[in-house]
Amino acid sequence: MAADIKNNAQTKILFCAIAGHTNAGKSSLLNAVIGEKIASVSPKPQTTRTRITGIRNIGETQLVFTDTPGLHRSQTKLGEKMLKAAREAVSDIDCVIFMQDCTKPLGTQEQTMLDNLKKQGTPVIFLYNKIDLLSDKTKLAPLLAEAEQRWSPAALIPVSVTKNDGISDVMDELLKRAQPGPHYFPEDMLTDQPERVLAAEIVREQLLYLLQDEVPHGVAVVTEQFSERQDKDILNISVLIYCERESHKRIIIGKQGAMLKKVGERARTELEKFFRIKVNLQTWVKVKEDWRNRDMLISQFGLNIDN
Ligand SMILES: Nc1nc2c(ncn2[C@@H]2O[C@H](COP(=O)(O)OP(=O)(O)OP(=O)(O)O)[C@@H](O)[C@H]2O)c(=O)[nH]1
Ligand SMILES: [Mg+2]
Numbered sequence: 542m543a544a545d546i547k548n549n550a551q552t553k554i555l556f557c558a559i560a561g562h563t564n565a566g567k568s569s570l571l572n573a574v575i576g577e578k579i580a581s582v583s584p585k586p587q588t589t590r591t592r593i594t595g596i597r598n599i600g601e602t603q604l605v606f607t608d609t610p611g612l613h614r615s616q617t618k619l620g621e622k623m624l625k626a627a628r629e630a631v632s633d634i635d636c637v638i639f640m641q642d643c644t645k646p647l648g649t650q651e652q653t654m655l656d657n658l659k660k661q662g663t664p665v666i667f668l669y670n671k672i673d674l675l676s677d678k679t680k681l682a683p684l685l686a687e688a689e690q691r692w693s694p695a696a697l698i699p700v701s702v703t704k705n706d707g708i709s710d711v712m713d714e715l716l717k718r719a720q721p722g723p724h725y726f727p728e729d730m731l732t733d734q735p736e737r738v739l740a741a742e743i744v745r746e747q748l749l750y751l752l753q754d755e756v757p758h759g760v761a762v763v764t765e766q767f768s769e770r771q772d773k774d775i776l777n778i779s780v781l782i783y784c785e786r787e788s789h790k791r792i793i794i795g796k797q798g799a800m801l802k803k804v805g806e807r808a809r810t811e812l813e814k815f816f817r818i819k820v821n822l823q824t825w826v827k828v829k830e831d832w833r834n835r836d837m838l839i840s841q842f843g844l845n846i847d848n
Contacts, residue, residue, distance in 0.1 A: 545727035551601040553719035557666075558630040561640035562651055563587050563611025566670040569702040570640060571595045571608040574712065578815065579732040580608050581742045583749035585757055587613055590844050592626050594733040596726045603724040604715055607634070612650040617833040619844060626846040628654075636664040636695065636718055638711070643669040643684060643699065655692045664695035666714055673701040736816075737764040738843065743815060744780050744808040744824065748793070751804055756792050759785035759833060761842040765825075769818070776816055779823040783832060783842065790826050801826065 559567045568580035568589050575595040581588055593608040609630045610623035631637050637658055641647060647655075658665050667688050675681065681699055688697055696714045700707030734742070741762040749757045766779035784790050794801045805824050812820040832838040839845050 545729070546724050547601070547603070547728060548723035549601070550721075552722065552724055553602040554605070554722045554724055555602070555715055555719040556605045556607070556635045556725075557638055557715060558607045558609060558634045558636075559638045559640060560609050560627055560631050560654060561611060562642065562645070562648060563613040565611060565640040565642045566702045567611065567638075567640050568593070568608050570638070570668070570670070570700075570708075570711075571606055573702050573705065573708055574604070574606060575731060577731055579734060579739065581746040581749070583746055585749045587611065587620070587623070587758060588746075588749060590619070590623055591846060592630050596730050596732065598724075598728055599712070599716060602716055602719045603726065604719065605725055606638075612648070612654065614650075618836065619833040619839055622839065622844065622846055629846070631658060631663065632661070634663065635720070636666060636715075638666045638668060639694070640668045640670050642671050643681060644671060644674050659692050664718065665692065666696045666698065666711065667692065667694035668707075668711065669697075669699045670702055672699045672706065673704045737767045739815065740764050740767060740778050740812060741780055743811045744782070744804065744822075747804045747807045747811070748782065751800065751807075752792065756784065756789045759789060760793070761829075761832065761838075761844070763842055766823075774818060776812070776818050776820045777823075778812060778820055780825070782824060782826045783829045783838075784826065785828070785830060785832060787828055790828050793826050 559570060561567055563586040568582045571580045572578045575597050579595050580593050589608055589610045595606045597604045607630045609627040615621050615624055669684060685697055698707050698710050741764045745762040748760050761783045763781045765781050768777050784793055801824055805822055809820050809822045829838055
């Protein structure tokens with residue numbers, strides 16, 4: 542593996558964490574800067590549950606991004622672990638992209654994080670995202686002025702990730718900050734997420750889109766089987782969908798299996814796009830009561846950052 546890692550007089554490296562309130566658009570930004578969809582995105586809060594590394598090489602520079610779970614008021618052990626993952630990711634890092642939805646006020650958790658980053662002396666690239674939602678763009682000026690005055694970030698950039706507005710300015714800012722040094726990951730690596738985890742996340746993303754209320758938040762997806770049939774060019778994927786209650790299981794399966802079928806069809810399309818091969822997807826639903834408060838199950842589902 543070491544042979545694949547670039548190291549010469551020109552190589553540069555930058556480690557950057559992406560943090561901010563849940564739903565601000567952090568994973569959308571990660572996917573945009575990597576150029577591939579490696580992190581799940583959804584309109585529901587608390588989509589990202591672990592730290593996700595994404596790697597982008599531009600010329601001799603390697604940019605290493607860490608997407609983090611969004612800041613939120615946690616009510617479960619899983620939520621606590623997600624917040625810990627987010628807080629740890631922003632300590633001891635070259636720079637932090639702090640992302641805020643410009644249509645929402647900065648909450649106390651975000652303000653505390655920004656205060657701490659200022660105290661630590663960590664350079665912050667402050668992004669006001671979703672500017673496409675602002676009909677009156679003059680509303681931005683006071684927001685930018687307040688952020689500038691309170692936290693004097695290294696850069697302050699209004700962006701719209703979904704409209705690809707301002708992203709090249711963010712890239713320029715990052716490239717400027719990269720320091721001479723060997724690359725950390727091989728050139729052909731996009732993410733640290735194993736294929737099994739990516740597959741499970743693609744299924745969970747569809748559950749987040751299609752289910753309502755508490756049901757999608759209590760869902761964990763684990764890949765049971767992931768194997769390619771060389772003779773037929775088919776990827777066999779089998780996933781277990783865990784939920785917290787029998788009533789949730791009934792909702793996930795739906796009337797005569799309609800919901801699960803829809804989830805499976807949509808996820809299969811996405812899996813085929815991602816893995817660029819025909820996919821045979823099987824889905825199973827199981828109940829594990831209150832798993833979000835049970836350490837052993839959180840670990841078993843690959844969601845414990847301490848492991
Ligand atoms: N209108 C608009 N929506 C956006 C923009 N960027 C992201 N979104 C949407 O915002 C929602 C949340 O995006 P995510 O990328 O999942 O947000 P996140 O910050 O990673 O959320 P968590 O993982 O829950 O912390 C999705 O529905 C995105 O499509 C933007 O620039 N404009
Ligand atoms: Mg996310």
